[in-house]
Amino acid sequence: MTPRTTPTVTAVPTDTDDLLRWRTDDAPAGTASLRLYGSAGQAHLAALEIDVRPEDRRRGAATALLGAAVDAAREHGRRTVLAQAEAGSPADAFLAARGFRAVLTLLYARLPLADADPAAMEALVARPHPGYRLVSWVGTVPDALLETFTASRRAMDDMPMDDTDFGTVTWDTELVRTIAEKVAARGELLHTVAAVDESDGSIAGFTELVVPRSRTGDAQHYGTGVLPEHRRRGLAAWMKAESIRWALTEQPSLEGLLTDTARSNTGMRAVNDALGYRLTHTSVQYQLEL
Numbered sequence: 001m002t003p004r005t006t007p008t009v010t011a012v013p014t015d016t017d018d019l020l021r022w023r024t025d026d027a028p029a030g031t032a033s034l035r036l037y038g039s040a041g042q043a044h045l046a047a048l049e050i051d052v053r054p055e056d057r058r059r060g061a062a063t064a065l066l067g068a069a070v071d072a073a074r075e076h077g078r079r080t081v082l083a084q085a086e087a088g089s090p091a092d093a094f095l096a097a098r099g100f101r102a103v104l105t106l107l108y109a110r111l112p113l114a115d116a117d118p119a120a121m122e123a124l125v126a127r128p129h130p131g132y133r134l135v136s137w138v139g140t141v142p143d144a145l146l147e148t149f150t151a152s153r154r155a156m157d158d159m160p161m162d163d164t165d166f167g168t169v170t171w172d173t174e175l176v177r178t179i180a181e182k183v184a185a186r187g188e189l190l191h192t193v194a195a196v197d198e199s200d201g202s203i204a205g206f207t208e209l210v211v212p213r214s215r216t217g218d219a220q221h222y223g224t225g226v227l228p229e230h231r232r233r234g235l236a237a238w239m240k241a242e243s244i245r246w247a248l249t250e251q252p253s254l255e256g257l258l259t260d261t262a263r264s265n266t267g268m269r270a271v272n273d274a275l276g277y278r279l280t281h282t283s284v285q286y287q288l289e290l
Contacts, residue, residue: 007061009068022068028056032065036076039175041168046073048083050091062094070290079290080165087282100286103163105263109277110218110256111244116276118248124241129195129234132204134242136193140180145203149194150176152203155225160264164285187213190222191246193239197230204230207239211251219247221259224268237271244275 007028012021020034030052037045048069052061073081083100085091096102125134141149153171169175183190189211197204205226211219221243226235247254259277261268 007059007064009064011068020069020072022065024061024064028059028061029053030056030061030065032069034069034072034081036073036078037167039167040170042166043077044079045165045167046076046078046081048073048081050083057090063098066098070288074290081288081290082164082166083286083288084283085286087284092284095286098288100288101163102284103165103287104161104285106260106283106285107263107269108258108260108280108283109272110258110280111275111277112256113244113248113254116244116248118245121241121245121248124238125245127234127238129238131198132195132230132233132235132238133198134193134239135196136191136242136246138189138191139184140177141192145194146173146176148202149192149206152194152206152225152227153223155205155227156223158228159225160262162262162264164287165289183210189215189251191243193242193246195226195230195235195239205235205239207236207243209243209247209257211247211254215251216253216255218256218258219251219254221257236268237274240271240275 007024007030008026009022010025012023012031014021018036018038020036022032024030030050032048032050035047037043037047048066050062050065050069052065070081083095084106085095087105135145150171150173153169153176157168180190191209191211192206194203194206196202207224208222209219210222224236224240244257247257257277259272260283261272263269
């Protein structure tokens with residue numbers, strides 16, 4: 001029997017100090033990355049990804065990479081490491097066997113744009129929502145809406161995260177602009193739809209869609225949120241319908257729209273179901289307390 005050896009892991013230089021990477025030097029081949037969250041409300045948190053070639057699994061690469069990443073998380077003062085795995089996959093079993101605890105179930109869904117009815121979306125968008133109007137933009141939020149859009153980001157603060165120690169994102173105008181600039185730097189389009197409260201001009205909710213650089217394939221929904229005081233008025237479905245309508249008319253080479261939702265987020269799941277999104281797979285969010 002060939003003696004089992006522990007793969008040697010080497011750190012890989014990166015251009016940013018909030019992302020650490022490692023690789024195994026020889027076979028079995030694998031890589032790992034650790035994102036260090038930078039927001040004041042998430043300074044305790046890191047997110048881990050490990051990738052090992054199927055033919056090299058069960059040979060110690062993932063275990064060695066995990067050890068390097070966990071050690072780095074401790075060195076950077078993190079108390080929580082998050083990792084995600086598709087339900088029933090080898091990664092699912094691997095994380096569960098190494099002290100990670102399942103804290104959140106995520107449902108991934110896709111809307112095939114070939115199945116979306118443009119007339120139906122137009123009708124949904126045209127349906128009156130007294131006291132509100134829709135606005136939209138591509139890229140960075142217009143200056144006139146910057147302050148109220150930043151304030152509306154708190155709509156995500158109570159998003160169902162079950163037992164995840166996710167903390168809170170501290171939003172300010174600089175962060176809002178930075179995220180939009182990063183999307184643009186990747187060559188992608190960030191399209192935002194917002195519902196405006198006509199009584200004072202403030203933003204009551206928003207939904208975001210990121211179109212890939214190629215403008216083909218599938219676009220990805222980012223955040224969708226409605227402020228608590230404006231909920232149960234159909235704003236989420238209204239905004240998402242406008243996002244779909246825009247994709248159908250302005251991005252004709254797109255094939256689908258992707259979204260993910262916590263299983264416990266029954267409200268958003270109902271919106272997605274009604275708009276035609278269909279489940280593609282389920283993932284489990286794991287958490288390791290250091």
